């Protein structure tokens with residue numbers, strides 16, 4: 507059950523970095539710590555992860571992609587945004603300022619680079635092909651090495667998430683390999699996200715280029731760039747940049763900020779895992795405040811990275827850890843014989859998401 511809280515716990519994954527692997531007691535300790543956070547706040551920070559990618563690596567890849575001309579990005583747009591394209595699920599989605607000013611973001615999504623063979627593909631009965639291959643910019647606009655880096659990052663995120671899932675299995679009194687069937691043809695998604703800066707003044711007044719523009723008054727309504735929601739899958743592992751803005755809701759309805767911690771990953775439970783745990787784990791509501799528009803000119807004291815982030819808004823990179831489309835997901839409690847087919851659960855949720863529906 508969710509609780510009242512004012513900050514998130516930091517879970518130190520250093521034992522997973524150990525070349526000889528964690529000891530049994532380290533695994534038990536981690537498992538019980540994850541159980542504690544996921545049954546209360548549903549969210550935590552992870553530090554000392556076994557990833558070989560630093561934040562600078564990850565946000566460098568995101569910036570490189572979003573810096574492509576819009577015309578190049580639109581060549582990768584999902585069919586709902588660009589009728590001539592064949593990709594329905596993977597690829598780019600543009601900002602849609604006319605539709606949802608509180609849900610303003612552009613994104614690029616990739617799945618596993620291991621192609622799923624047609625014979626093992628579940629029957630297609632929808633406009634979305636959840637296991638379609640990734641789409642990439644052409645080699646003359648985007649280096650092959652960046653594509654390979656993103657593929658490697660995906661694969662490291664999948665391994666880290668799988669290690670966490672084993673710890674969650676243990677915490678629910680099951681063997682570490684209990685959820686392994688979930689990983690067959692896993693549909694996990696790596697999403698690069700860019701939230702453009704939000705102009706807090708009425709849209710017809712000129713945008714101030716003055717770095718000293720005062721922040722909005724506390725009485726101003728909260729400007730969002732991602733509306734309150736829960737995630738749909740097993741776990742989400744989020745890289746956020748230092749802009750800030752992510753907030754999670756406690757059981758009293760209060761929005762608690764999740765400030766940036768260098769080199770950390772924010773992890774949270776998705777709807778599916780809440781169900782699998784028999785309601786023990788909480789899928790917590792979260793939202794993102796819009797980054798303020800402050801067109802700060804670079805000064806000598808600022809590093810390039812900070813200057814470009816301020817100018818360009820907020821970047822984040824969630825990794826949605828998901829089972830295979832045909833995976834039947836059941837609660838670990840005895841009375842959930844029927845379960846839910848993951849692909850059906852996903853398609854039902856997708857109908858409400860701006861990432862898949864153009865205005």
Ligand SMILES: O=C(O)CCC(=O)C(=O)O
Nearest residue numbers: 699737746752794822824
């Ligand atoms: O950008 C963020 O920090 C969070 C994004 C998010 O919650 C999502 O894409 O589901």
Ligand SMILES: [Fe+2]
Nearest residue numbers: 735736737792
């Ligand atoms: Fe989310």
